[in-house]
Amino acid sequence: MTQRLRVAVLAGGPSAEHEVSLQSAQAVLNALPRDLYEPIAIIIDRQGRWPVELRRDLADVVFPVLHGPFGEDGVLQGHLETLGIPYVGCGVLASAVAMDKVAMRRAFLAENIPVTPHVWFTEHEWRTTTDLWSVVKSLDWPMYVKPANMGSSIGISRVTSMEELRAGVELAFTHDRVVIVEQGVNARELICGVLGGYDDPLASVPGELNVRGAWLDYEAKYLSRADIATIPAALPERVAEDARELALRAFRAIGGYGLSRVDFLYEQDTGRLYVLEINTMPGFTPRSVYAKSWAASGVPYRDLLRRLIDLAFARSGS
Known part of the structure; x- marks a missing residue:
């Protein structure tokens, strides 16, 4: 019988998409054909702590089912590159x-x-401007306010007024120091x-x-x-x-x-x-x-x- 490949399925992590990652990883674990693969679930906690040290003698390949910062932004991919373990998905640069x-x-x-038309700014730029409308005046309502680094629609707001814009930007800043505002179409x-x-x-x-x-x-x-x-x-x-x-x-x-x-x-x-x-x-x-x-x-x-x-x-x- 051919030896099964050991597949380390990584999930969780410290991003706001922790729960989504757990759902994704469970689906992968359930579906991996057991005649070909030996799944190894590795759940990283919300503080970024690993339950086991990932080593080349632990897994033949890694399936990193992590979403958002830490798991999808090149950080984890860089770590896997240093370990020399094959992994599923985009590399460091593409992920980042x-x-x-x-x-x-x-x-x-x-x-x-x-x-679509858009503008972006840092938290410092937003808080030091004396005319907030000047930052987004090239766009029309409605606008979509998003943290630059996040996924799964987390921290995103649809805004139709300056009051909503301010609130949306503040929400986005809880997830990242850079915010992008996109023209709604x-x-x-x-x-x-x-x-x-x-x-x-x-x-x-x-x-x-x-x-x-x-x-x-x-x-x-x-x-x-x-x-x-x-x-x-x-x-x-x-x-x-x-x-x-x-x-x-x-x-x-x-x-x-x-x-x-x-x-x-x-x-x-x-x-x-x-x-x-x-x-x-x-x-x-x-x-x-x-x-x-x-x-x-x-x-x-x-x-x-x-x-x-x-x-x-x-x-x-x-």
């Missing part, structure tokens, strides 16, 4: 660029990838999964997020039982193909590897597509739109996990 919404947009703009929210290496990534069929309120917040994404996406999305063939092409361009713009989920805004009246963001470790919960988009593209969940683990070994040369 994608986690930082300001750096991500700079990378997109350098590659002529369309993004009347658009459908689309997603597209990317899977593959540096030279041959593939894009899934696009899906559409079912936004029932003003926007898809944390509660709708992770606490509601309602289906949050329609996959594949009902789109003209040209728009679907453009979304897939833009997803691959966004993936290459950050130097992505393994997997990412690219989020879009589709302005139906004008036909414009904007890349909203790219997530290098999207949710792997049973309701994950990333997994569902690949299932609709002919790659079921277990095969998706196998491909990602194979890609981890391919990058390391193992």
Whole structure:
């Protein structure tokens, strides 16, 4: 009998997305084929403490199912690089660029990838300005206020007045010292999964997020039982193909590897597509739109996990 590969599934961590990470990791642990893999669950606590020292003799490959700062921003990836253990997902640079919404947009703009109008500022700049409106006057209401480094819709506010803007900025500053404010557009929210290496990534069929309120917040994404996406999305063939092409361009713009989920805004009246963001470790919960988009593209969940683990070994040369 072929010896099973030991897969260390990392979860938890000190970010605000700790609970989401636990849900994602449990789904991965449940689905890993036991005839091929020996799963090892490693739950990092909210203070960043590990229950066991990760070593090369403990695991053959690492599946880091952590979201947000510490797990998705290059910090963990750098640690795994120093240990010399193959791991699933993007490397240090791609993870860091994608986690930082300001750096991500700079990378997109350098590659002529369309993004919505936006401004960003540090906490010091915000608190020392004498005219707050001057900071955002290039944008129109509604606006979306976001911490530069966070995911899962945590710390995000939709604002339609200066009073709401001030409150939204204060909330965002509880998560990061840099805040980005984006122009709201009347658009459908689309997603597209990317899977593959540096030279041959593939894009899934696009899906559409079912936004029932003003926007898809944390509660709708992770606490509601309602289906949050329609996959594949009902789109003209040209728009679907453009979304897939833009997803691959966004993936290459950050130097992505393994997997990412690219989020879009589709302005139906004008036909414009904007890349909203790219997530290098999207949710792997049973309701994950990333997994569902690949299932609709002919790659079921277990095969998706196998491909990602194979890609981890391919990058390391193992």
